[in-house]
Amino acid sequence: VHTPRVFSGIKPSGGLTLGNYLGAIKKFVATQGSMETIYCVVDLHAITVWQDPDDLRNATREVAAGYLASGLDPSQSILFNQSQVSAHAELGWIFNCVARVGWMNRMTQFKEKAGKNAEKQSLGLYAYPSLMAADILLYHATQVPVGEDQKQHVELTRDIAAKFNHDYKVDFFPQPDPVIDGPATRVMNLRDGTKKMSKSGQSDMERINMTDDADTIAKKFKKARTDPEPLPETYDGLAERPEARNLVDIYAALSDVTPAEVVTEYAGAGWGQFKPALADLAVSKLAPISEEMARMMDDPAEIDRVLAEGADRARAIADPILAKTYEIVGM
Ligand code: ADP
Numbered sequence: 001v002h003t004p005r006v007f008s009g010i011k012p013s014g015g016l017t018l019g020n021y022l023g024a025i026k027k028f029v030a031t032q033g034s035m036e037t038i039y040c041v042v043d044l045h046a047i048t049v050w051q052d053p054d055d056l057r058n059a060t061r062e063v064a065a066g067y068l069a070s071g072l073d074p075s076q077s078i079l080f081n082q083s084q085v086s087a088h089a090e091l092g093w094i095f096n097c098v099a100r101v102g103w104m105n106r107m108t109q110f111k112e113k114a115g116k117n118a119e120k121q122s123l124g125l126y127a128y129p130s131l132m133a134a135d136i137l138l139y140h141a142t143q144v145p146v147g148e149d150q151k152q153h154v155e156l157t158r159d160i161a162a163k164f165n166h167d168y169k170v171d172f173f174p175q176p177d178p179v180i181d182g183p184a185t186r187v188m189n190l191r192d193g194t195k196k197m198s199k200s201g202q203s204d205m206e207r208i209n210m211t212d213d214a215d216t217i218a219k220k221f222k223k224a225r226t227d228p229e230p231l232p233e234t235y236d237g238l239a240e241r242p243e244a245r246n247l248v249d250i251y252a253a254l255s256d257v258t259p260a261e262v263v264t265e266y267a268g269a270g271w272g273q274f275k276p277a278l279a280d281l282a283v284s285k286l287a288p289i290s291e292e293m294a295r296m297m298d299d300p301a302e303i304d305r306v307l308a309e310g311a312d313r314a315r316a317i318a319d320p321i322l323a324k325t326y327e328i329v330g331m
């Protein structure tokens with residue numbers, strides 16, 4: 001039996017979005033204190049697509065600042081960036097030798113990101129779920145709070161753990177569970193409701209950044225694509241209205257109520273009423289965080305210090321698990 005332990009991470013591949021906040025960070029904060037929590041800035045994942053080195057350094061600090069400003073506390077959670085703990089890359093290699101090519105071929109996120117150009121992508125982008133399995137299993141984590149888009153990768157992590165245990169006749173790695181709950185497990189793009197909101201690969205008007213100012217947030221929600229119908233009487237009435245449902249879900253997640261309650265409150269309201277209310281709500285939640293992030297970004301040395309201290313604590317857990325893994329494998 002494995003002690004409950006939470007691991008999750010965010011890629012420093014651009015500015016943080018409302019999707020990252022509602023799908024990940026807000027849940028990281030909610031989990032903190034109830035069990036051991038480890039939150040990583042996964043910079044090794046970011047370079048699966050080329051990053052300008054200075055931008056990468058900056059984005060790593062920005063994700064860390066986003067964690068801290070949202071309420072993650074280094075005395076309660078281990079906060080660090082992945083590349084400082086070399087055991088991630090080492091266990092990732094071992095898992096490359098456990099995972100099967102056929103498993104990677106089934107990963108929908110690679111297919112979506114690569115499009116018709118799979119042959120031109122980095123080998124790292126293709127193998128990235130195997131490194132993600134290492135991130136999680138290196139800490140024997142049992143719970144992984146993520147957005148819906150990461151569900152398949154956590155399932156692959158379970159398959160890798162099971163195959164490793166089977167191949168080496170051990171009961172060493174746990175079967176981690178994805179934790180995907182609440183109304184905002186898949187925040188959609190504001191202009192194209194068929195795509196998830198993401199910090200990379202889409203234009204700025206399509207997403208809300210955690211650091212957007214009040215006017216920008218209001219403008220983006222105002223221009224968000226919707227249908228012309230007013231809000232229905234019940235949440236079921238949004239079943240065939242994905243863009244409208246997305247805005248209701250965002251409102252619900254930001255205000256910690258159910259989407260059904262939002263629909264009840266705004267039944268019959270038009271977008272001219274709902275969108276400004278949503279913008280005000282988003283500003284009231286994000287402005288204090290982005291102000292704190294800006295303050296922290298003025299002192300990068302302090303962020304680096306927090307990350308270095310977190311890396312020391314992460315290594316204290318990871319290194320013995322990696323050493324045991326090598327021993328099991330015969331090294
Ligand atoms: P991005 O796609 O913005 O680059 P990452 O791949 O770094 O984000 O994902 C970091 C975390 O944020 C993951 O748990 C992921 O599931 C979550 N996440 C990312 N985008 C969304 C979204 N649009 N809705 C909900 N959760 C999301």
Ligand code: NA
Binds near residue numbers: 198
């Ligand atoms: Na992503």
